[in-house]
Amino acid sequence: MAKFSKNMTMIAAAAFLLAGAIVPVHAQADFPTKPVVATVPFSPGGGNDILLRLISKHASSFLGQTLVVENKPGAGGQIGWTALAKSRPDGYSIGATSLPSMVIIKAMRPETPFALDDFKYICNIQIDPIVWLVKSDSRFKTANDFVIQASDPQKKINVAGDGPQSNVQLQHLAAAKVLGLSTNYVSFNGSGPAITALLGGQVEIAAATLSAAMSNIEAGKIKALVVFNDEPLSAIPDVPTASKLFGKPIPSVGMAVRGLAAPKGIPDDKLAKLEAAFRKVSESKAFLDEAKEMGIVVKFMGSAQTEAHVKESTKEVEALKDLLK
Amino acid sequence: MLDPMALLLIMLGTIFGIVIGSLPGLTSTMGVALLVPVTFGMTPVQGLSLLGAVYCSSTYAGAISAILINIPGTPSNCSTLLDGFPMTKRGQAGLAIALATAASAIGGFFSNVALLFMAPPLAELALRFGSQEYFLLALFGVSVIASLSERNLLKGFISGTFGLFLAVVGMHPMTGEIRFAMGIPELFNGIPLVVALIGLYSLPEVVENISGSLKQEAAVHEVKGIFGRMMEVFKYKMLMFRATLIGLIVGVVPGAGSSIAGFIAYDDAKRNSKTPETFGTGNPEGLVASETANNAVVGGSLIPALTLGIPGNAVSAVMLGGLMIHGLKPGPGLFTENAGITYGFIISMFLANLVFVPAGLAVARYGVSFIKTPGTILGPLIIALGVIGAYALNMSLLDVWIMLVIGLLGYVMKQFDVPREPLVLGLVLGTMAEGELARSLALVQNDVPALIGSMFTRPLSLIIIGLTAISVFQGLRSQFRQKKVDA
Structure with a gap:
């Protein structure tokens, strides 16, 4: 009797397993x-x-x-x-x-x-690549204008951006390293607030994700100097890519x-x-x-x-x- | 511009918003976010009308729980309970809700007028606000503590300082260093405000009620004729005018947070009152100021969102997302290319501010019978609501523990008669003060004299410094007078 019930249990278990194996496939x-x-x-x-x-x-x-x-x-x-x-x-x-x-x-x-x-x-x-942004009437007409000004270690330029420890900051610092810039990265509570600071004239340049900047770029209030991405984007056809502009490879490490x-x-x-x-x-x-x-x-x-x-x-x-x- | 369907959606949104707003822990942000997917099948005007109605009514409805059970339904209503709950204890719950409803509608209505006619210049103001202005605004907010401390400035000061300390928990805003978080990821972004509010206000009252240390007299609640009594709000015309202005400006400034609008307006009402000593004991002026201001935030917060694509607070960020999903781009184009939709939306907000009035008064009737429930049933119910609210915010059990620990702290504070509002203010403003000071210093590259110099040369900074000086001076003077009277 004991053996029988054990067998039954085995059979039941096998049947259950089989059913279990079949049901998910079916589902x-x-x-x-x-x-x-x-x-x-x-x-x-x-x-x-x-x-x-x-x-x-x-x-x-x-x-x-x-x-x-x-x-x-x-x-x-x-x-x-x-x-x-x-x-x-x-x-x-x-x-x-x-x-x-x-x-x-x-x-x-x-x-x-x-x-x-x-x-x-x-x-x-x-x-969502990272861009360097300036106001439309900025003294920096091109990314190279900024690079020249930012190469002086005595006078660091403030750069607003999402942070700390964000992808935007990493991108900016990676670019600064390759280009030999000495800038002062000021962390804001997201790309939106960094762009607000740019619009309000608190900083001259900001680093931000393209998606966060897009509406203000289209409204003509700010412009993107460079995009940190290897291939040109149809959304911003006039903005040069970093590697092409600077003639050296800059990793697009911060691109979201x-x-x-x-x-x-x-x-x-x-x-x-x-x-x-x-x-x-x-x-x-x-x-x-x-x-x-x-x-x-x-x-x-x-x-x-x-x-x-x-x-x-x-x-x-x-x-x-x-x-x- | 508005079709009948939009009208129906405004009504449904209002009812939904009142439920969300009056339940502690369910915030306006959550209410709007929950409904974004529902709007996918609608026309932009319909969808935005629904979201706008939820935003308006939930901001208002937070007052209901603040008045009835002394727990702010959303952080914006924290200053409402200061006089709202004492009115309930006095048997004036019906009147308190009626006044809060009318004040909310008026504040919301006039901030919408500003949204409709003055959006571009006000958006300009938002841009003028730099890090140092935010820091000074936070300091100004701290000066309100004197107003909230009733008779004992020292206790208020202790409470406020403790709040500032609690605000330090979490990530440093500039370096990312994590402080006092004890390895708990839920604390990396700081102590969650909503969770803290639930703990601070729900537990102490319930524990006191159950332990019988507070004998609540069976107040008779008069609810008849509250529609008529709602008109009493017009006794406070000047007060509401100032509160609307305060709410509007705080709303326009991105990231200032709607809870401080209520506090600043409360402080303003108290300082301009003929009977400041009755504040905190059920003076309708405090209630009206607070509710007018926090609803005035609504229209204000949408101004930078619509014109610049910069949301004024968390709710308007979600609204902005909803707007974009409906194919609308924030910016000047919204008022020209998509004028039909944008103005339709703004008009719907006017309607939303009217629709919650009858809905709110209906709630007042039933809400008052809710608090007649015996304490032995009501108490556990409030605790259950609190636990659910704390959990629902991020669906995190750890938040429930945080709520309970802070609740215990609130109980101890209450036993020693330490006011809890300065702690809330410290918690809200501490994060802002610390982050903005660090940012201001980073922007001047740690040149402290330059920072101080620019604080006294930038006009906006100077105005805030002036307001703070007046507030501190008046606070100290009234404390001094109080001592003389007591002596």
């Missing part, structure tokens, strides 16, 4: 069957938040479910990314990624409880590269479904039109390419992180 065939939640590790209203909300606006028809945006801000993104790393890899919990910010956090605070390989990167959607990731362990087919859905979003005309209006530069990279970018970004930040200390 995955029509994944997703409920809304997908995307965590944004920043407060509402920021660059990542606006991008994710725009994606969510267009995602439903390609995903077959709604994409719900949830903000989990704190500690420069650390709290949201830690939560994402620890969430269940079932494809329903994904999150916004922002490079190099994720790498910088890890480099500045080694005790941070998430690792960059805790995530499986789904795709990249946006690139924004996409989506899932916790590692997500089944490959679910990852592929999500990647395909977001690829279609990023190719749809409605999305592209609105993104352009909002000053978002769309650059889709698939999962493999994004993974490679993370490795590259890590290497670049590691090499330059001492600039931030």
